[in-house]
Amino acid sequence: MSLRLGTTGLVYVALAAILAAGAALAAARGQDLFTTANTVDLLTRSSLLGFVAIGQTLVILCRSLDLSVGYVMALSSVVAATAMAGQTSRIWLGVAAVVVVAGLIGLANGLIVTRLGVNAFITTLGMGLIIKGYLDTRYKGPAGEVPAEFQLFGYTRIGVVPLSFAVMAAVAVLAVVFLRRTRTGVHMYAVGGDAEVARMSGVRADRPLLAAHVLCSVTAGLAGLLIASRFGTGSTLVYSSGYELESIAAVVLGGTYLLGGRGGVGGTVAGVLILATLDTVFNVLGVDPFFKDVLRGAIVIAAVALYARRQVDRAATPPRFPAPSRVPLLRPPRPPEAAARRGGRP
Amino acid sequence: MNGGPQGPLLRMSGVGKSFLGVPVLRDIDLQVRAGEVHALVGENGAGKSTLMKILAGVHRADAGTVELDGGRVDFTHPVGAREAGVATVFQEFNLLPERTVAENVFLGREPRGRGLRAGVDARAMAAETEHLLEDLGLTAISPHAPVRSLSVAEQQIVEVVKAMSQNARIVSMDEPTAALAGAEVELLYGLVRRLKERGVAVLYVSHRLKEIFDLSDRITVLKDGAEVATVDTADTTGADLIRMMVGRPVSAVFPEKVAGTEAGGVRLEVSGGGNERLDGIDLRVRSGEIVGLAGLQGSGRTELAHALFGIDRFTRGELRIDGERAVLRSPRRAVRSGVALVSEDRKTQGLALHRSVLDNGRLVLDAVTPRGSRARSGRLPGIFSSLELAARSPSQEVRFLSGGNQQKVVLAKWLATDPSVVVLDEPTRGIDVGAKHAVYTLVRRLAAEGAAIVLISSELPEVLGLADRVLVLRDGRIAGELPGGASEEAVMELAVGGAPAASGGEVAP
Amino acid sequence: TTDTPTDGPGEEGQTSPSGDWFDAEEYETQLAQRDMEPEGPADEPWLQAIDPSYVDTSQYALEGEDREDPTVCFSNASVSNPWRVTGWITMQQQVEVLQESGDIGEFRVSDAADDDNQQISDIQTFVDSGDCDAIIISPSTTATLTPAVEAACESGAPVIVFDRGVNTDCHVTFIHPIGGYAYGADAAEFLVEELEPGSRVLALRILPGVDVLEHRWAAAQQVFGESDLEVIGHEFTEGDGATIKDLVTQHLQRGDVDGIWMDAGDGAVAGLEAFEDAGQPYPVISGEDELSFMRKWQEEDLTALAPVYSNFQWRTPVLAASMILDGEEVPEEWVLPQEPITEDELDDYLERNADMPSLHYAKFGGEDLPGFPEAWQDR
Amino acid sequence: MTATDTPAAGASGALRRAGAALAGGGGGTVFALLVLVFAVIFAINPGFARPPSLLAFAQQAAPLVVLAVGQYLVIVSGELDLSVGSLVGAQVVVAARLIDGQEPMTLPVLLLMLAFGAAVGLVNGLVTTVLKVPSIIATLGMMLVLYGAVRLWTGGAPTGALSEAFRVAGRGDAVVLPFIGGVPWAVVIAAAAGAAAVALMRSPYGRTLTAVGDNATAASFSGARVWRVRTLAFVGSSVLATLAAVLIGGFAGVTAQVGEGLEFSAITAVVLGGVVLGGGRGTVLAAIGGALAVEALFTLFNQLYLPSTIQPAVQGLIIIAAVAYAARERSRRSPRAPAAAGGPEKSPREEV
């Protein structure tokens, strides 16, 4: 508990630090990072990646992975736009269609992983290819049309907060509640922590995993809806924008353990905000687009290294005989409280 | 509780099970009555755990029937067994280290609140866990603590609590004391007796005969997957049991020193050794000598073993091997200096489970001295057969071996390096009588060949029966030294710090 | 507040979303434009316009102090391929000239790295900042960028769109070479002309779903459909030389390939090497004005054509911005000339670009800029 | 247990094991798939069975084979290398810019590439092992850094040109045999790389590498320097990616997109070969088989005149199906609940 909080806390500290550093750099160039324009930009960027990363968090918590999210986004945007066909009355039809289609894809992913025992990496990579094949064959470019009312989703803002960001934040809150308050959610941690233990404890380990895959695809579908609303049409080419890897980076940046069982959505939102802040700062500073990639890669590595370092430190038990010594080379994690009870018996 | 005196609560008849076409259980009949503690004994690989797992819904039997209270059951998932009132403490640790005690206890059956507290009710979960723990007098464990922060013994206790909290009609425990020492074993005794009073049927697996005789009403002996006999505990002796398990009388429990073994020069010497968890360690082990290390859970025995092997190093003091000053900065250095460590937990620290027996045997040679590794690994088959390793072939994956045979692979891996100092940390944990005997013989033989041996064990008779001297650790310091063959009381006195040895002294057979 | 563009997506434009890529009317128009004499200075093709109809821009004219150092903002789709890199250098050189002369002040750039959503945000940020006196947009995708361009128009600053279009005409001017149909038809007609009837032609395409590229292929299909050539297949290569060579090699294993039609010159050389390695005669090929291809053409004396998607168009938008801020009239749709390089012109263009790197484009049109040639050489 | 990793006890034993492997999932599946795909190709186009076509196929497959071998080293040690695609791209572009068509520069630049590749692998390895960044993130970061840095350096599009000598490895023939025709250097090089990898995996280092992937703690408690073993695997992967870059650059010259997406092809190939993500299991031969199968599938699609837009979909289906089949076979061979005496599968990195 304390560790989870600790890591999430650290992520928010990192976010604050990056914001401060960005603001300082911008100020040095005579610019203001927190103008309305930049803030809106930052939040808008976050909302799209946010949807995807929330879903990705759930699968990663279950020690799985979803590399098909970019393709699901593309497909969803097309499904939404074609189902809506520019008519206001069909907005809900479009939304429902997306949820169903994305949900089914997630279900397929989940079933292949759980029932057929195919590694999630391969399953979702393969699923992505299948969707890509369908999109490329069926649609030659953007398709469908989104009514103006639906575009409000992508363009309305309340003060500086874009509606899409508010919706994303609401979804994040729902996800947090889901993880804390439903059995399925709680069991995701169990399955990700140790599927065999979960099974032996009477958890039907398949269910949380299936649920995570379905929800992940559905949030990717929501991202697709946002795409459709911002583009005014469905775009097949979204899949090449690299959302799958970026969402994984955001999740890990948010302090969720890549091997499952530890972390949460709260951290992920911060991770998403960190990436969005970097982009906005780079934009404000006019950083060369290629240099952006270099910086982004380096910063993600550095941040994750920082967390890893801290976790190693936290894991160390307070010494029984404190001495001016260095961190031992090879120390399996030890309980922090053990020393207090040492010698005593339960 | 029902079940009544008229019929057994659990009746297994003709149960059989094969893995990969190899039968591991054949035609087992087992009846357990309500309010009875029924012990299940047998050598490693006899099929005890498999039988329990069938009852727990982890495996499905290939043949035979399982009846609960006269009704036939066929569990396809552990959840079915739990709902039918069967709770199990598995041989392997079965907790999620990152989750709290309460979350672990209620895993898979989290209570749900109503109204505003709809959904998983964490508060109720914690409160109820607290209540359970208190009821058992375990106030030291907080329901909010992550399991990772508990000691191994505490974790084991949590597992038992988890099983008890299910209000099950049958509780089966697979070697619940493997990780426990004196006092905690007592605690467990209390729990088992309480279950018995409640009319719960307890199925109990252990390799420690003392526990079997202390606790059980009846005993079923398995051998090679078949049932040898079911006897009333009162009518049986330890020797009978061993004979039934092994099929041959074990001549003497602890083999005598190999003739001609003599203590030579000092091979391992630590003076003033210390680090974050150890202090003032003075230790000298001579060639041919076996030094036992005793102490309570958490007294620092494993720590010392790790320090001797370069996993954690000594930050103070001096360590000499064969008279040469050595700074063991890593296990690799230790191996190069001639030290071997048979680690405490063979599955997570000792073996690459998906690799073959042969590959595991070669592991140290490959990793540390790649140059001559091929030539020296030629000796492995000989080592395997001298340990009487039972594997289908050298290319069998070790995960398919039973615990005792896995331990033999670990031993073989170290024998192949011709170590001059051998540290054995709980080398007989969870292995059967026959395999234990093989380990003892091996230790004696190593001593005869001139190795210096440090033997750590929670089973006091083992330490006292094998070691020439016994060092007792307490709170990371050496509390005292006793000659081999000293009394268990004397050891416990040192271990707990001068207080008169409590009942915790009487561990193991 | 809402940033939604008030009027819905425009109805006209080059494509209707989801529609088939072939637009017969537009096709005819482009084919006709190939033969029209452009208006404007002959030695400055980037200022020429085909069949222009001018619009008045006096409403955007800045006066007095405002006209000094106006901020021009440019939202770039990406610089992710050599064609865009070459153009981007040219544009920067042009901007320097204009900054020197005081026609432009700050030149603010954002690069969306081919991400539509990113580009929408980029444009939004320009609009919200309120600093831009003119906004230049090179949209990454036609249909999807439409709402953002409309939002930019509503900001009041003049909007200049170039390269790919958008489905609205709220911008002041839309600058582009004749277009994809003309490009594809140039290439296909060349093959039809040079090859015997019944010859087998392989089409190598980069990606599906990108309008500029789809138009090229749509036109080619039209032309091939009316010819006696056999199109044995069309493959997507992502412009990767290894993929191209693989694919061509495989086709050669199954039979002769007499002609190759490409929708862009990327990797043309790799395709030709497949013929060399298979010991087959070179095909008749249409590539692009990319120097690697043209050099190969010259070396091997191929029967080839280099259709051109005029790279010099990257100069025009900044010039247009300056003109608009001066209140000068500009063509509403600024169609730049687009002429393929033929065998006769080959040597001339190669000579002019002798020191340029191999992924440079012959018709980049920056020879008169002060940075020439270093800026294009040391990228 | 794998058929290739233990020295065969005897010819009959080897044969029996090979047969078992073929029938029984894991590495065997991929060879069955390979045979099947080739059978279909030959049926459609008997001409393909001639040596020149097969050699051309082998030449095209060579870079992926080399990459798969490298990726195998990393995967079997329990990690993942996503940076190889970017590295291939970077190396080709660097080579073109530095050589710039001058023949004498070939050798120095090759050496420089090798050093650069090794350095990239070293960084990947150390970031993963010493800084404890999960390899998927570490190498993803490296992928971004390489992608950006090279373009930053060249201004976005490759410049320069490769020399003829550089291109020989990817394009030229090593020998011309009677009846068979020219045997491309690429095939020889890939075969050599494969053979070297097989030898390596049989060496103490290889066995330690697999053990590290299986159970890093046990390996470390046996005296292995886990960080070093893994880092070397990353170095191997990057060096082999460099070799692949030489082959790809040599084969097709420089283009801006070279290398893109190759990391996924390589991982797909390795996994298709029955190598388990998470480490410790699978053979290098099977990984090579996986690479050949991936290439063979592309060839098959081509021979079938499958519309190129559908190809990814079919590829996705086949990959999932093949891995599902292998997984089913594996689980048939080892019961699903392994937590019995055999030991729980609690190795800390079971699957990614």
Ligand SMILES: Nc1ncnc2c1ncn2[C@@H]1O[C@H](COP(=O)(O)OP(=O)(O)OP(=O)(O)O)[C@@H](O)[C@H]1O
């Ligand atoms: N999942 C499995 N796959 C293959 N073989 C197995 C499996 N589980 C158990 N076995 C085999 O079944 C036999 C019985 O094992 P089991 O764990 O029941 O023995 P045990 O009596 O509990 O031994 P121990 O005292 O060592 O715990 C052993 O030979 C073991 O190798």
Ligand SMILES: Nc1ncnc2c1ncn2[C@@H]1O[C@H](COP(=O)(O)OP(=O)(O)OP(=O)(O)O)[C@@H](O)[C@H]1O
């Ligand atoms: N690496 C570790 N990770 C988690 N817990 C540990 C670790 N090492 C020791 N412990 C636990 O911390 C306590 C102190 O361990 P220590 O190794 O000092 O004791 P020990 O005397 O060897 O006890 P044991 O009988 O468990 O080996 C023990 O309860 C032990 O289980």
Ligand SMILES: [Mg+2]
């Ligand atoms: Mg057992």
Ligand SMILES: [Mg+2]
């Ligand atoms: Mg210990």
